[in-house]
Amino acid sequence: MNLKALLLGAGSLLALGVAAQAETLTIATVNNGDMIRMQKLTDDFTAKNPGIELEWVTMEENVLRQKVTQDIATRGGQYDVMTIGTYEVPIWAKQNWLLPLEFDEGYDVDDLLPPIRDGLTADGKLYAAPFYGESSMIMYRKDLFEEAGIEMPDAPSWDLVADAARKITDKDKEIYGICLRGKAGWGENMAFLTATGNSFGARWFDEEWQPQFDQPEWKETLQFYVDLMNDAGPPGASSNGFNENLALFQSGKCGMWIDATVAASFVTNPDESRVADKVGFALAPDNGLGKRGNWLWAWTLAVPAGTQKAEAATKFIEWATSKDYLELVASKEGWANVPPGTRTSLYENPEYAKIPFAKMTLDSINSADPKNPTVKPVPYVGVQFVAIPEFQGLGTAVGQQFSAALAGQISVDQALQNAQQLAVREMTKAGYIK
Amino acid sequence: MAREASTSRKLTYTVIGWSIGLLIFFPVIWTFLTSFKTEGEAIANPPSFLFFNWTLENYHEVQDRSDYLKHVINSVVISFGSTGLGLLIAVPAAWAMAFSPGKHTKDILMWMLSTKMLPPVGVLVPIYLIFRDYNLLDTQLGLVIVMTLINLPIIVWMLYTYFREIPGEILEAARMDGASLGKEIVYVLAPMAVPGIASTVLLNLILAWNEAFWTLNLTAAKAAPLTAFIASYSSPEGLFWAKLSAASTLAIAPILIIGWFSQKQLVRGLTFGAVK
Numbered sequence: 001m002n003l004k005a006l007l008l009g010a011g012s013l014l015a016l017g018v019a020a021q022a023e024t025l026t027i028a029t030v031n032n033g034d035m036i037r038m039q040k041l042t043d044d045f046t047a048k049n050p051g052i053e054l055e056w057v058t059m060e061e062n063v064l065r066q067k068v069t070q071d072i073a074t075r076g077g078q079y080d081v082m083t084i085g086t087y088e089v090p091i092w093a094k095q096n097w098l099l100p101l102e103f104d105e106g107y108d109v110d111d112l113l114p115p116i117r118d119g120l121t122a123d124g125k126l127y128a129a130p131f132y133g134e135s136s137m138i139m140y141r142k143d144l145f146e147e148a149g150i151e152m153p154d155a156p157s158w159d160l161v162a163d164a165a166r167k168i169t170d171k172d173k174e175i176y177g178i179c180l181r182g183k184a185g186w187g188e189n190m191a192f193l194t195a196t197g198n199s200f201g202a203r204w205f206d207e208e209w210q211p212q213f214d215q216p217e218w219k220e221t222l223q224f225y226v227d228l229m230n231d232a233g234p235p236g237a238s239s240n241g242f243n244e245n246l247a248l249f250q251s252g253k254c255g256m257w258i259d260a261t262v263a264a265s266f267v268t269n270p271d272e273s274r275v276a277d278k279v280g281f282a283l284a285p286d287n288g289l290g291k292r293g294n295w296l297w298a299w300t301l302a303v304p305a306g307t308q309k310a311e312a313a314t315k316f317i318e319w320a321t322s323k324d325y326l327e328l329v330a331s332k333e334g335w336a337n338v339p340p341g342t343r344t345s346l347y348e349n350p351e352y353a354k355i356p357f358a359k360m361t362l363d364s365i366n367s368a369d370p371k372n373p374t375v376k377p378v379p380y381v382g383v384q385f386v387a388i389p390e391f392q393g394l395g396t397a398v399g400q401q402f403s404a405a406l407a408g409q410i411s412v413d414q415a416l417q418n419a420q421q422l423a424v425r426e427m428t429k430a431g432y433i434k
Numbered sequence: 435m436a437r438e439a440s441t442s443r444k445l446t447y448t449v450i451g452w453s454i455g456l457l458i459f460f461p462v463i464w465t466f467l468t469s470f471k472t473e474g475e476a477i478a479n480p481p482s483f484l485f486f487n488w489t490l491e492n493y494h495e496v497q498d499r500s501d502y503l504k505h506v507i508n509s510v511v512i513s514f515g516s517t518g519l520g521l522l523i524a525v526p527a528a529w530a531m532a533f534s535p536g537k538h539t540k541d542i543l544m545w546m547l548s549t550k551m552l553p554p555v556g557v558l559v560p561i562y563l564i565f566r567d568y569n570l571l572d573t574q575l576g577l578v579i580v581m582t583l584i585n586l587p588i589i590v591w592m593l594y595t596y597f598r599e600i601p602g603e604i605l606e607a608a609r610m611d612g613a614s615l616g617k618e619i620v621y622v623l624a625p626m627a628v629p630g631i632a633s634t635v636l637l638n639l640i641l642a643w644n645e646a647f648w649t650l651n652l653t654a655a656k657a658a659p660l661t662a663f664i665a666s667y668s669s670p671e672g673l674f675w676a677k678l679s680a681a682s683t684l685a686i687a688p689i690l691i692i693g694w695f696s697q698k699q700l701v702r703g704l705t706f707g708a709v710k
Contacts, residue, residue, distance in 0.1 A: 026655045040499075058499075061669070061670050243670065243674075260671065272473065
């Protein structure tokens with residue numbers, strides 16, 4: 001009898017213990033500066049939400065993409081919050097892999113920047129909340145431009161950029177007029193070249209999903225890029241991605257670099273960059289066709305449909321993407337380190353406006369339109385990508401052709417012909433065209 | 435004269451041996467050195483070999499950001515657990531195949547090895563689904579099972595070749611003296627096979643410790659071993675080489691130390707039976 005009572009008592013205590021135990025959210029995220037900062041600031045969240053604990057899984061972008069895709073496609077339920085890009089959100093929302101997000105009034109959804117919010121909304125529901133947004137822009141060396149007697153306007157054309165790049169180049173001194181991405185990959189050189197193609201009027205597919213690499217716009221884009229890089233680019237450019245170009249620019253070897261707006265905080269950081277006080281910013285170039293060669297990307301937080309902890313997960317996302325969070329980062333790490341590119345109110349803040357690259361980032365983001373990325377109409381969403389599941393493979397395959405053309409292994413014509421063949425084959429196989 | 439020739443030959447061999455050794459060990463040294471550089475120095479071209487500002491900042495940052503101990507414990511549990519479980523299965527299997535081979539022993543051995551020829555990614559999704567249904571995702575137990583299965587063919591093969599070197603007559607003699615099967619294995623076979631078993635254990639510990647496909651794909655937060663710890667420091671946007679090197683140095687340190695102290699056993703085991 002006594003034993004039974006004891007066991008019963010122990011059992012109910014155990015049950016109580018389990019009930020009172022904190023709910024643990026597993027959050028998958030990328031290893032980028034803003035995310036690491038968020039990880040360090042989570043005490044603020046757990047203090048405000050007792051009963052929720054956080055566990056972080058930080059991964060390099062490509063590893064993360066593969067892991068979360070595998071988990072969400074099999075409804076593995078390993079993660080309660082996932083960090084995904086604007087490429088995944090529309091595709092995953094369509095598959096019903098994500099739960100729609102609903103926040104309290106105080107969250108102010110209307111404050112999110114329209115071009116970013118549009119890309120995360122399907123059927124009027126928000127499927128992911130932006131944590132930080134970025135576009136691309138020109139970062140240039142004011143001192144080199146001054147020496148060469150060139151003035152950089154806020155919104156330059158490709159011709160001006162190409163002329164300036166050739167003038168600044170001094171290969172004996174290891175100064176190269178322009179550093180651009182050349183490493184093959186859908187998120188590497190193809191992000192840059194697809195966005196650049198938009199400004200030349202090129203498009204991946206016509207309204208009937210017919211690949212367009214046999215059109216003159218692509219020829220013009222690729223020829224322009226290869227010629228420019230041969231004349232004014234660094235050696236071995238076909239293996240350069242973001243980090244390689246960042247290193248070149250920071251060590252003073254590039255006159256211009258067109259890449260993610262988030263790079264601005266790296267190149268102006270005197271601890272890392274030798275040219276920190278000499279950097280100017282301008283919008284990505286255009287060709288007078290009404291579209292600029294800048295992309296649009298956001299890292300967002302979303303709740304996978306397989307989670308058992310949707311409520312707590314939504315609470316976390318609400319905290320991490322709120323106005324209060326921006327204030328929190330500003331108070332601890334300064335305004336320059338606030339995750340950029342998500343909220344209108346941030347850009348209306350006079351403190352934030354003092355940051356040298358704030359306005360250019362906002363203008364770049366606002367000038368990108370994921371639904372109408374290029375001059376002619378397209379059947380897809382996405383500025384520097386095509387938001388269909390086949391794009392990762394196809395984009396990388398085409399990227400390899402373009403990278404080979406930059407390296408001089410094949411001609412521009414050959415690269416385009418191969419790209420067209422690859423695209424036709426892939427799109428036929430996937431059933432878009434017959 | 436003859437003596438001189440052998441000295442110069444010795445010298446040549448020593449130089450060649452050290453050169454190859456250094457060449458193979460160079461990436462590890464370089465990782466170690468890079469872990470003490472700042473991010474800027476880590477990517478500087480030309481790189482500096484020793485004359486840079488040595489800093490412990492990366493180790494500090496890595497300690498600050500991740501729970502190193504948790505990852506070490508997971509690595510230890512997974513590698514030792516799978517090696518132990520593997521031995522339990524492989525010793526009797528190898529014993530049977532070495533001392534009382536049947537008609538199909540060779541085929542079974544080949545079949546076991548053939549499972550290593552399938553690219554692991556080919557079975558990722560089925561295994562992921564099985565793990566999901568049995569709640570094994572992100573658990574140490576799950577990884578112990580997978581690691582055991584992956585390394586089992588290697589353990590069986592290694593033990594089989596070692597056991598084959600032991601004359602069956604010795605076991606017969608033990609049996610004549612009235613030793614039971616258990617005693618025969620524990621008192622006769624095991625002592626003779628110690629170098630072989632030791633090197634098998636070591637090799638498997640290293641393989642399980644370094645395995646980075648299954649450990650990355652089947653874990654999230656709770657059971658993630660050191661491979662996941664290293665992977666979390668790579669980044670396409672921003673400089674990371676110094677921090678990644680610090681994480682790698684921390685991750686390989688335990689296994690390097692074990693290897694260092696047992697290298698004699700390892701070499702003896704690996705060449706065991708090479709000379710008849």
